[in-house]
Amino acid sequence: MEQIKQAAVIGGGVIGAGWVARLIENGIQVRIYDPDPTAPHKLAAVLGNSRHAYSKLTMAPRRPEAHFEFTADLASAVQAAEWIVEAVPERLDLKQAIYREIEQAASPRAVIASSTSGILPTDLQAGLQYPERLLVAHPFNPVYLLPLVELVGGQATAAQTVQRALDFYRSLGMHPLHIKKEIEAFIADRLLEAVWRESLWLVRDGIASTQDVDDAIRYGFGLRWAQMGLFETYRIAGGEAGMRHFMEQFGPCLTWPWTKLTEVPEFNDELVDLIAGQSDAQSGHYSIRELERIRDNNLIAILQALKTYDWGAGKALAAYEKAQYDAAALSSLSGITTRLDKSQPIKTVERTVPTDWTDYNNHMNESRYLQVSSEATDAFMRLLGVDAAYVEAGGSYFTVETHLRHLDEVRALEPIVVTTQVLAGSGKKLHLFNRIQHADGRLLATAEHLLIHVSLKNRSSSLPSAAVASKLTEFAHAHAQLPRPDGAGRAIGG
The missing domain is CATH 3.40.50.720 (NAD(P)-binding Rossmann-like Domain)
Incomplete structure (x- = not known):
């Protein structure tokens, strides 16, 4: 492309x-x-x-x-x-x-x-x-x-x-x-124009205020439209019989005088004052920038929720996010392979702490330590050849056990580095130890993971490909010469 x-x-x-x-x-x-x-x-x-x-x-x-x-x-x-x-x-x-x-x-x-x-x-x-x-x-x-x-x-x-x-x-x-x-x-603006015209009449005739109209949309059909649109929403309204039943049941309503879409209210100063005044009363206590931030936060929540279920606009975000992960992994691997020394733990993550990863103390919260370690494991698996194409072909490693130790604090926008050491790697098993460090050298946390290779076709354990197994063996043999990391094998309190 x-x-x-x-x-x-x-x-x-x-x-x-x-x-x-x-x-x-x-x-x-x-x-x-x-x-x-x-x-x-x-x-x-x-x-x-x-x-x-x-x-x-x-x-x-x-x-x-x-x-x-x-x-x-x-x-x-x-x-x-x-x-x-x-x-x-x-x-x-x-x-x-x-x-x-x-x-x-x-x-x-x-x-x-x-x-x-x-x-x-x-x-x-x-x-x-x-x-x-x-x-x-x-x-x-x-x-x-x-x-x-x-x-x-x-x-x-x-x-x-x-x-x-x-x-x-x-x-x-x-x-x-x-x-x-x-x-x-x-398409979209023609649909919006129809709703806009009818809304002007509702306010103009004293039937609804600007807030009433907005509430009808955002608390009702707007949420349905956000993830299904118009026709799919009405198909469901038809029940098991689907769209045909809906059309047969509600089609005659199109001839009823429910709306004034064929008419346009006179666009005069009186109408403008009415709409603007009600809109000011509705949300004039917020600045435009505050409303934009509120809007954006709500859109993010909706998009993330839709992404979770791979639905509507969430599909676009999911595809984009996957492409971003792939691009970041390729960039990271490019840097790793140019400086790769298999005799030492591999640097798998190098980033700054995002502002929304922190708690009220401005320290990175517990869940993000696990996420960073997960990203390091993912980067190392790609180094083995377990990339998007490998997963698409039906193989991957699943984490079955994790032990995480929190040792020090890190704040928003501070740099962190993760190194990955192979404790064992043979057959179906992959045993990793990730050190999460501040760029100044402080050890922030360690995370030990046991992973099992799985066939995605039947969701059961399986041997990795010969190419992946060969690369893993190389790392396992090289890292076997390293001292066992402090904390490896510990349970809580151990």
Whole structure:
């Protein structure tokens, strides 16, 4: 798959800043152009929230944040870019003028991805020298957290451009939804528009307040929509007979005068004052940044919960997290193999303590010591050849017993190192001893693990492959010459 290393973002508002956050979190360098002198300040606020969010979103190791910079002109932003994000205001003439400037400086191969929420890509392409490389990639706020991005090609968009976009956005942990037929406002915003119009009438006619409408969504069907959408929710509503029964039962309701979707309330100052006043009463005691942080924390909890059950948006997070773990393991193994000395314990983890790994004393809590040791064991297994492909083929090691000793404290953002020593490795068994140390040399904890090789096909113990067994034997023989670690074989109180 093509690896994008350099991107440009034109427009540093809410959406543009969200794109910057997601891109740099995924190791892609970004140059930003926005003539607004307050754009850097706005971006800094968004990045403050995105960094907080990513520190909690996944337990996979985060890659180093990529470099970003503002440029003095548009040409400097796009000249080396492989992917160009356009996130300027929703005016067709402005966007087309921006594209003309882009084409004068950018590579013809660079994709132009418009963040428009409703303009047809065919209209955006008019007058372009290379219209085949433009498409719509419509995200949802906050861009750095919500995985959906609607991809819409215009009449001149090349199939290869769409495929590049599908691959690229998946690599960012997103769920690209390819809309194969152009329509204004695409899919999601058309659905939102329908709910929005009906909500305006409910408030306008005094039937509900803004908080009543929001409560109806967030305490009820919104939670169902978050993990099943509309049609799957209604399929379940049909009971064992499914969607057909639901349609037969509720289809006639479509002709009933339940809603005013065919009418639009007059959008006047009175309506604006009514909506704005109620919204202020509902949540005006929070700042926008506080609401954003609350929103992000709730989204993280929902996404993590959905990931646990491999459902809905959780599937996208699970796939992204797996890719992050694999990338981190490959990077770690690359470093290990270049300095590997089998006669000594192997350095398997080297990282800083994340801020959300600590308790109220700002010390790393007990569960994270076990997690770090688990990561070290996983890195060592990959060194043996027990990697994603090996697991996919049906083999792995399962931990059957662990003994953990807590010896010293470590605080958030302090560096830690884990070394792994093989105590025994033959047949189905793998016996490891992990030392968790502060970078200053203090021994923080030790963790002893006994693992058994298992066939994932029948979930029973089995011998590892000949290649894995051979590598394990090499380590076991080399480490047999080392002194037995202090604490090895101990039980609690032993």
